[in-house]
Amino acid sequence: MIDKKFIGHEFEPFTTTIEKGRLKFFAKAIGETNPIYFNEEAAKAAGHKSVLAPPTFPFTLSLESEDPFPVVTALKLEIGRILHGSQEFEYFAPIYAGDEITVSSKIVDIFDKKGGALEFVALQYSFTNQDGELVATSTNTLVYRNG
Template sequence: MAIDAEAAGKLALDPITVEVERGRLRFFAKATGQTDPVYTDVDAAGRADHRDLPVPPTFFFSLELEAPDPFAYLAALGVDLRRVLHGEQAFTYHRPAYAGDKLTLRPRIVDVYSKKGGALDFLVKRTDVHRGTELIAEAQSVLVVRNPEVPQ
């Protein structure tokens, strides 16, 4: 089934508010192969003029998984998770975020398009990350959904 672009554009996605914890930052830095000690050592972060451990690159993507059902929007659009592939992700950083920050993520679907005669649908989601009223970053992800009704 093709994704209904109009329904996707109107779909309201709930904001997610999380407090960034040092332990989680250290774990994420280690899991993603960060070797710079500013991501794991508070003293090293301070020497590099950070007020605490900074958020490592791509960390914001993992915060979206804090929602009670992070893929509910796909179910609402009739997307079968077995047909979903990660297409790409991109980040635009405006300000650093740190351990102890309370961040609010505001996701929304910004585009839906098809390729290969409708065999593949692309769902583009953008998430603005705020600390209070301050825009910290924009995260964009693209999911590829195979449409089983169109022959490959």
């Protein structure tokens, strides 16, 4: 069983630069056709300062630390037993190409179902820009299969 003493555990925050090419690639990968997500002129014409990050893009930022899966390391989980259970986002301000985003994360809950056959780890992420403005939060729930 995953030790519940890890509830509240905070991982080392890190900062990453949002590159225009990555935003364009992500927009293409998700089938986004609105040019504000890949064309600088279209983004500026729509009132944005640069190319805008598409919805769900912050998830990719959580994978950019030195250890892209710190929860696996901290909890000593076998990666082959992990499933992505759910992902929720809340947005407060746009993320743009050129922004410096600091990613902070912590374990907010650990619980089990089916008599411990399935364990769940809820992680909360905060994304803050170079101006100290919270631009988004995300909650990611992982499912760990025992047995």
